[in-house]
Amino acid sequence: MSEPAGSPGLLSRPLVPVASEDDAVETCRTAFPRIAAAGGRPVVVHVIEKAGGAPDKASVEQREAAAEEAFAAVRDRAADHGLDVETDIRYGTDVVDAILAAAADADASAIVFHPRGGSWLLDLLTGDVRDRLIEESDRPVVVLPDPEGDQ
Template sequence: MSTLLARIVVPVASEQDAIETARALDAHDADIGHVTVVYVVEKAGGAADKASVEQREEAAEEAFDAFEGVLSSGDVDRRIVYDTDVVDAVLDVADEERATAVVFTPREGGRFIRLFTGDIALRLVTEADLPVVTLPRHEDE
């Protein structure tokens, strides 16, 4: 087993994102060990949330089910995390799980979307104190 993929944290943002990420992992025929799939419920930090907690937890479970339905190997755990900062939440889970890497597929979006959202992918890569693996999207299936 690859040491890099022995204990990975995989953030997912939606059911479709979970499918694409699991496909990308499978496409590399990697020997994957323990996987912690993370869905971050981003809290508004004092403002009203856009969706109810129940709606977001349901979306998380759909994403988890989709991920596990596609991934052909690895031991998978599910984590729903509530935080005002997605990157901090993902990196906290990686630390708690003693992850060997954070693995994700970049989300679609133009420059304006990345500017508006604070470019989560860039922050993950630059703020992590462990390897961050960015997988290419495999949308041909």
């Protein structure tokens, strides 16, 4: 399926959420070759989830340091593909709302992610975020499979 003439492609300005350094490595391995091939300029977001009145699991400083580690991995992989990447840390009590706000603020062409592999329990726990992104987004949500040959 091709894009209409003059319209930006799905991967022209994608918002790419990452949850951790390991997730960033895996997501970038899958997304960045496709984004580079499309001539895109990704915005990578990490959401620091706040407990909303309850004590947080880790300090904000610890979570910001973890976000910076993820972004360092992102920048390394972006350089490997010749991509100019922006990073954005968001804070919120709802991860989906924070991702959707980041997409709107960046005027993202799509929200792009690579699902984490795992058990049915992991899917049950993370599926809510995936499903809500798909249902509530005002822009396309692209779920990328593993690159061919990396299965």
